[in-house]
Amino acid sequence: MKKSGTIPYAQTLAIGDSIMIDIESDLKDAVPNVTIDGLVGRQLRDTIPLANSYQKFNNSSSAVILELGTNGPFTEDQLDKLLSRFNRAHIYLINTRVPRNWESEVNQYIEKAASKDNVTVIDWHKQSLDNNHYFAKDGVHLTGRGSQTYVDLLTNKMKK
Template identity: 40%
Template sequence: MKRRAAPKKFLLKRPAFWIVLILIVALGSAAVAHEMLTRLANREAAVKTISKPKPKPVKLTAAEKKVAKKYYLSPRVTAKAHAAKVTAIGDSVMVDIKPEIKQVFPHVLVNGAVGRQFYDLPNITQSLKAENKLADNVVVNLGTNGPPEKADVSRFLKVVGNKRQVYWINTHVPSQKWEGKTNRLIAATAKSHRNVHMVDWHDFSEGQTNFFASDGVHLQTNGAIAYVALLAKTMAE
């Protein structure tokens, strides 16, 4: 008597079917993923190979080249400083550096006075504004003769407004107890106002005794050069 053949298993119930199906799906996914990654890589490569226009070289006049060399400035910084319209307000340190700042910033109005305090600044600024002499860039060098008060800072910033840029040079008066207070207030003001920038003369000049006269505050010629150069570089950032 012949033996009957075992009935064939339904296809979906066979383990081999599922193994083959899983392999097909996995290989298909891998192929799709590979294709996507290849396209992405090609796209990034295409972006990288797009030639970006090179910035035009800055051309300086003969006089500007001398300034760049004297103050160790790049052509870009020199050109920006040469074109900038600046109002500089300060104390005796500002008086000291007047020749240097005029050399680097030919369109600067310097308003400096010996012994000037920060509380004088709001009224001075208001007067200059009324006379249409308050430029888009306002440089402040005050705090040497005493610490500024927050109320005076607020009054000054209100006069200046939000569109002008303020460059506040911090102080180097190691013999006076208000040096730290003044510089902390300058740093805090710069941090909380987008148009106020601290020029960190204190840290830059730390240990540079050859920059200063015997009082450690007023500047020798090389100190004045470094002072104005730092200002120009900060303004160009």
């Protein structure tokens, strides 16, 4: 369900893996001035150096959406390093639902990151439980309905 209101950021950066590619069209429709960088197979560790090329988004009028953890685990230190690259932006960190053994570990690190003043966690895991119709047959990638629900969940948190 869509919440009324507007997204108050001058610009938004969205970095992710193939899930970001799944939601790209819906996200572009919902978020003005969004730059999307999705890559199949991307892991969080690969985004730490990538973040340096997106420093124009590290300011208080920007939002940074991070969707990672689908393709493998990461450490708390790696997540902290990535978040520190955007320490002045409003970060929306989306947890994961993936039928892999690292899901719980990744989501624990993401939940811990919510203690940072500029981080809001988007609980996709909870939203998608018992909603297998949001997923393609592989249990990872999203259907059209899954993509729209994902984007609505995210943008409802972003709206003021």
